[in-house]
Amino acid sequence: MENELTFDYGTVFVDHGRGRVEMSCSCRAAACRGLITSEDWQEPAFRRRHRGDLSFAVQERIAAAFPDGEHDPV
Numbered sequence: 261m262e263n264e265l266t267f268d269y270g271t272v273f274v275d276h277g278r279g280r281v282e283m284s285c286s287c288r289a290a291a292c293r294g295l296i297t298s299e300d301w302q303e304p305a306f307r308r309r310h311r312g313d314l315s316f317a318v319q320e321r322i323a324a325a326f327p328d329g330e331h332d333p334v
């Protein structure tokens with residue numbers, strides 16, 4: 261079994277009030293989305309996949325967008 265260390269920039273990427281920002285990714289991982297955006301956290305699948313390793317800045321965005329907490333089912 262091979263362990264692969266990956267870091268998804270979407271977990272730390274927020275727009276800081278400048279609107280949507282994007283950057284392309286060239287990591288060539290099989291699961292790579294190719295494009296990292298400051299709106300990645302808005303995808304339910306993204307939030308599920310990265311639950312527990314989102315940066316505080318991204319967590320704040322999610323908490324603000326979903327004040328009832330439905331984004332983080334346990």
Ligand SMILES: [Zn+2]
Pocket residue numbers: 285286287288289292293294
């Ligand atoms: Zn990538």
